[in-house]
Amino acid sequence: MKKIPLATPTMHTEERQYIQKAFETNWISPLGQNVDEFEAKVAAYAGASSCAALSSGTAALHLSVILAGVKENDIVFVPSLTFAASVNPIRYEYATPVFIDSERDTWNMDAAALRKAFEKYPHPKAVMAVHLYGTSANMDEICALCKAHDVPLIEDAAESLGTTYKGKMTGTFGNYGIYSFNGNKIITTSGGGILVAKREKDVDKAQCH
Numbered sequence: 001m002k003k004i005p006l007a008t009p010t011m012h013t014e015e016r017q018y019i020q021k022a023f024e025t026n027w028i029s030p031l032g033q034n035v036d037e038f039e040a041k042v043a044a045y046a047g048a049s050s051c052a053a054l055s056s057g058t059a060a061l062h063l064s065v066i067l068a069g070v071k072e073n074d075i076v077f078v079p080s081l082t083f084a085a086s087v088n089p090i091r092y093e094y095a096t097p098v099f100i101d102s103e104r105d106t107w108n109m110d111a112a113a114l115r116k117a118f119e120k121y122p123h124p125k126a127v128m129a130v131h132l133y134g135t136s137a138n139m140d141e142i143c144a145l146c147k148a149h150d151v152p153l154i155e156d157a158a159e160s161l162g163t164t165y166k167g168k169m170t171g172t173f174g175n176y177g178i179y180s181f182n183g184n185k186i187i188t189t190s191g192g193g194i195l196v197a198k199r200e201k202d203v204d205k206a207q208c209h
Contacts, residue, residue, distance in 0.1 A: 039051050039194070042179065046172055046177075049197075049198075051195060052195045054194065056191060057181075057185075061089045065089045067175075067176060069152070072095065077097075078090065079102055079109040080101055081132065086130050100113045103138070106136070107135065111138050114127070115145060125152075127151055128155075128156060129153065131157050131163060136160060136170050139170075143173055152176070155171050155177040158182075159180070160186075176196070176197050
């Protein structure tokens with residue numbers, strides 16, 4: 001049986017030159033000009049006001065959960081079909097994930113199921129939508145439900161950098177959005193992630209956390 005790789009990074013001449021330059025200039029510490037430029041270019045590309053580069057997409061999700069005010073025993077709605085990294089930050093804060101079923105067309109959070117969840121649990125602390133395999137969730141309905149219930153929306157766009165929904169980039173609909181640059185993502189830095197937020201002060205707080 002022939003295997004079809006899910007994600008295989010490629011390295012070209014330019015990438016190798018950047019790596020060599022990092023060694024030649026002794027630029028091995030975690031922050032510097034390259035990171036600043038990377039943050040600025042991701043923000044410009046996604047249409048976000050600002051963003052913060054972090055050690056991983058999971059770290060960005062964890063900070064999003066904290067910024068959303070999630071505390072112990074709070075409820076957070078999250079899709080039932082996703083990678084464990086979407087759920088782990090909820091448990092890091094000792095909150096309770098409530099799993100929302102997926103719709104057939106996109107495999108992402110089903111807005112009808114989310115509506116029913118709000119009826120059963122009317123006061124969740126946050127909703128986390130995930131865009132699987134580069135496919136956007138139904139953001140019109142999900143955003144409308146979050147707005148109606150005044151609940152922060154977190155977007156796990158780890159796998160959907162470059163995906164648009166009605167002309168707008170995934171990761172920029174919610175109060176907080178994250179992208180991942182792990183080895184199996186759309187573009188990779190071998191590791192790392194980025195947090196974007198509607199309010200610049202949230203990004204500032206994340207960088208100081």
